[in-house]
Amino acid sequence: xxxxxxxxxxxxxxxxxxxxxxxxxxxxxxxxxxxxxxxxxxxxxxxxxxxxxxxxxxxxxxxxxxxxxxxxxxxxxxxxxxxxxxxxxxxxxxxxxxxxxxxxxxxxxxxxxxxxxxxxxxxxxxxxxxxxxxxxx
Numbered sequence: 001x002x003x004x005x006x007x008x009x010x011x012x013x014x015x016x017x018x019x020x021x022x023x024x025x026x027x028x029x030x031x032x033x034x035x036x037x038x039x040x041x042x043x044x045x046x047x048x049x050x051x052x053x054x055x056x057x058x059x060x061x062x063x064x065x066x067x068x069x070x071x072x073x074x075x076x077x078x079x080x081x082x083x084x085x086x087x088x089x090x091x092x093x094x095x096x097x098x099x100x101x102x103x104x105x106x107x108x109x110x111x112x113x114x115x116x117x118x119x120x121x122x123x124x125x126x127x128x129x130x131x132x133x134x135x136x137x
Contacts, residue, residue, distance in 0.1 A: 009136035010042070010136050011042065013097075013136070014042055014043065014044065015043075017095075018043065018044075023046070023086075023091075024044050024045075024046060025044070025046040025047070025048060025077075025080070026038075026039045026042070026044050026046070026047050026048070026049070027047075027048040027049075027068060027073055027076065027077055027096075027106070028047075028048070028049050028050075028068060029049075029050055029067065029068050029069040029073070029102070030049060030050065031049060031050050031051070031052050032047060032049035032050070032051055032052070033052065035047060035049045036049075046080075048068060048073075048076050048077060048080050049068055050063050050067050050068045050069065051063060051064040051065055052064060069102065070102050070103075070104075070105055071105045073103065073105065073106050074105055074106055074109060077106065088109065088110070093111055093112060094110040094111045094112065095110060095111070095112040095113075095114060096109075096110040096112075096113055096114065097114045097116045097134075098113075098114070098115065098116065098118075098122075099115070099116050099117045099118055099119070099122065100119075100122065101119065101121050101122045101125070104122075104125065107131070112132065113126070113129075113131045113132070114131065114132045114133070114134060115131055115132070115133045115134070116133075116134050116135075116136055117134075117135055117136055118133060
């Protein structure tokens with residue numbers, strides 16, 4: 001279970017977006033079996049994650065499809081959107097929160113990139129590009 005006291009600022013951001021009617025999606029390089037319980041705890045129904053390959057009920061150590069990492073994250077998102085009859089540019093607004101420099105490709109693609117609790121390298125990049133920077137607890 002996610003400790004709501006630790007993630008209260010994250011939960012408030014998510015709750016505000018969901019109440020506004022936004023399509024909320026967690027998109028992560030981490031395997032779905034790790035992140036699905038977290039998405040549920042946050043109340044987010046939509047999860048795009050790296051899917052582990054398994055055979056005969058056992059994980060093989062490989063991924064089942066494209067890893068949801070760096071540029072692959074964009075491809076995974078575009079595929080998910082297409083399956084719902086959408087495209088990223090069909091939304092009036094799009095926001096992506098990340099703490100990782102690995103997410104620069106997707107941060108650069110959305111209308112409102114947000115560096116959340118960024119490390120020094122991502123913070124410098126965000127400052128250089130005028131992106132919003134937030135620090136959540």
